Amino acid sequence: MLQTVSKVTQVLDLFSLENPEWSVGEAARTLGYPKSSVSELMASLANRRLLCRIGKGRYRLGWRIFELSQTLLQTAEFRVEARRVMEDMVGQWREIMHLAVLDGVQAVYVEKLQPTPAVKILVSWAGARLPAHCSGVGKVLLAYSPWENISANLRHMGMPKLTPHTITDLDELERELERIRERGYGYDIEEVSIGLRCVAAPIRDCEGNVIAAISFSVPAFRFKEREEEFTEGILKAAQRISAALPKHARSLPRELTTLHR
Amino acid sequence: MLQTVSKVTQVLDLFSLENPEWSVGEAARTLGYPKSSVSELMASLANRRLLCRIGKGRYRLGWRIFELSQTLLQTAEFRVEARRVMEDMVGQWREIMHLAVLDGVQAVYVEKLQPTPAVKILVSWAGARLPAHCSGVGKVLLAYSPWENISANLRHMGMPKLTPHTITDLDELERELERIRERGYGYDIEEVSIGLRCVAAPIRDCEGNVIAAISFSVPAFRFKEREEEFTEGILKAAQRISAALPKHARSLPRELTTLHR
DNA sequence: TCTTGCGTTCGAATATGCCGAACGCAAGAC
DNA sequence: GTCTTGCGTTCGGCATATTCGAACGCAAGA
CATH class of the missing domain: 1.10.10.10 (Winged helix-like DNA-binding domain superfamily/Winged helix DNA-binding domain)
Incomplete structure (x- = not known):
């Protein structure tokens, strides 16, 4: 170093x-x-x-x-298609959407789209960071990463408790990630912020690797009413994005070693 | 160093x-x-x-x-308001708009908005760079910068000729910048790309300093037909943005020294 | 199996960045 | 007006972190 x-x-x-x-x-x-x-x-x-x-x-x-950041974004192929689809979706559904990638155990929010009359903001700007273990996109991203790495990093970094519902136990998180892999999508039940729920789905490159995740963030009461619709919607969007990726689309794989110092 | x-x-x-x-x-x-x-x-x-x-x-x-780039963008106050107004404008006028700042003698394009069915692209992505002496936003930005610095830098960097109309003579550029200051806005008459014209206006902070510039980029034939309308439009937009800036809005002043090595 | 080409590791030589002190400057106190 | 204070920059000798050639390990291909 x-x-x-x-x-x-x-x-x-x-x-x-x-x-x-x-x-x-x-x-x-x-x-x-x-x-x-x-x-x-x-x-x-x-x-x-x-x-x-x-x-x-x-x-x-x-x-x-x-x-430099523009070069980074322009060469992240998945982002372009994701944005197109997400714009569609937001216009139609009128709910906030996020696109995130995993960097270490942090979810980096690459896009944030909201319907024109701004409602409420969870992550106030694209580029923000949130511990991956508590948010919807974060958990989905973790679910498709090697567990040894994740757990080592989480042990080292700790698992902040943002709300009473935040998962702060490693074993419990492991089970949650297992559930996500089984279902193919993940929820955030007010784990980041009370009153805010979220459903997230993975985006895959042509080889099936999970390279990013998208989510709906919806006020809890509205989410409960239409949970199934949101879930189906986000899954369909993620599939559309995945399917539309250029043949050679590649993730920007994250470095999995731990940080020095 | x-x-x-x-x-x-x-x-x-x-x-x-x-x-x-x-x-x-x-x-x-x-x-x-x-x-x-x-x-x-x-x-x-x-x-x-x-x-x-x-x-x-x-x-x-x-x-x-x-x-890091998101932090930079979020703390550049003028950008937020600029974007709001520009979105309005693009929706209404259905023409491409750019927002740029000056960095040395290069114009850095911070925003690029285009009407939904994409037409043609000049600068393909926000974050691109173009020599300032040939583009509309570039010349406007140069017009309100200390000429000694500009000329020294241009002499050092050279003035690439992108089209037959590009200004490549320092004295001629100086006269052009003078005209821009008199009028308060600047044209690009196919100086970047044949068939593409542009009108640009400066954005000022509360102290009257020029901190950025915006422009319409329009196919030449359409521009000729409605030149005055575009000019008035861009001026009004620039004024709206300038007026709406928070009291303490400051540019991110550019370093004017020359680069080492 | 051997070869080739790659990225990484190692250790000694030395050039490089480090830091305390001195300097210059500007704003505010007296 | 002068003094004081606090700031950022400059300077130069010292010590150490960086450098680079060589050796190593590995994987792919001949």
């Missing part, structure tokens, strides 16, 4: 929705490095446009980040 | 739409570094999820890139 790479990511990770701007001093204090080092580091990153300098010693994320 | 940061960006920059996957060997040969060094570098980046390992020594861009 190269130390500088580690420091680069530590700096990049500082920037968030709450703190989109950082000065050299703040960053140095937060990270616990001497400010001279941080100054050089940030200046270098800005020179390469990974950061953007706004006034003396103040920085934001730079546009090169955005470009 | 920290060397490792430079190497990190060199590696990240390898990944493109044409070559979304790289092996250690290919990367090492392309960059001219020993493969052992590149191997360690890429392994480190993958460990921090800036890259994603797909099989022995093969890598893609990692999802952390995507997350």
Whole structure:
């Protein structure tokens, strides 16, 4: 593990929705490095446009980040088709939909579509992260990943309890994932947020590997009324997406080793 | 300039739409570094999820890139309002619209909206780059930037001639930018692509600084017929966006120094 | 089975990033 | 106006993390 790479990511990770701007001093204090080092580091990153300098010693994320992410998205073939179908669906069903991929034990939300008059938001923007063990898409993604890896990672990272319904026991999770594999889809019964239920289904590439998952997120009362319809709907959508994938479509397989440090 | 940061960006920059996957060997040969060094570098980046390992020594861009870019986008306040207005406009006018910001002398396309039955594509995806001196949004952005910087950079980078109408003379460009400032908007008369015209207008923050630009891209024949309408339309849209910006809305000012190496 | 080509591991040489101190600058106190 | 304070940047010697050639292990193909 190269130390500088580690420091680069530590700096990049500082920037968030709450703190989109950082000065050299703040960053140095937060990270616990001497400010001279941080100054050089940030200046270098800005020179390469990974950061953007706004006034003396103040920085934001730079546009090169955005470009890189677009390259990433454009080369994730499954996303294009998924989006087309999901747009259809949202227009018709008027419910929020998400598309997510698995990265470690975190579900990365790649798309978030909602009917035009915004209702309520679960994950407020595509690109957010949620522990995979509690959400619908997350559990579906976990269900089709090697259990040894998952369990090792979860043991290491812990399983935060977001609501009373969140699964926090490894054995129980294993059984839940087994159920998901049997049925071919998964529920989230207010495990992320009270009053919000969800049904999720896997998207498969041409070889049958699960590469992503989509979901409906619906207020609990409405979900109960029309559970079967939502389930059928999401399954059909996932199948349409899977079937429409180009022959050579490949997932962007996730690294399964554990993180250093 | 920290060397490792430079190497990190060199590696990240390898990944493109044409070559979304790289092996250690290919990367090492392309960059001219020993493969052992590149191997360690890429392994480190993958460990921090800036890259994603797909099989022995093969890598893609990692999802952390995507997350970082979402943070960037969400904290660029002008984008949210711009998108709302642009969606309106596209629905009504049924023409392609772009939103771009300036990064150095390149226009980075942050949004691209098109009416539902896709017509023709100029910039195929948000996040693309085009030399600023030839496109409508590009010229508008240049018009409101310090000329000393622009001209120095353009001299250094050159001014590619995309069509016979592309401006490739510095003095002529300076006069064109002057015209744009006088009028308050700019045209692209088939300077990027023959048969495609464009009218662009600047978006200003509360202090009057130009922070972005939007444009209509329209087939030449249709543009000629309704030039004035398009111009008025885009101006009004730009003003609506500017006016709707939150009080504290700030651009993400671009670094104006030249790049090392 | 042998060969070839790949990615990874290893260890010693050294160039590189690190950090404390000094500097320059600007804002605010007195 | 001057002094003080706090900031970011610059500098240079030191120590250590990075580098790179060589050796290794592995898998695919001859």
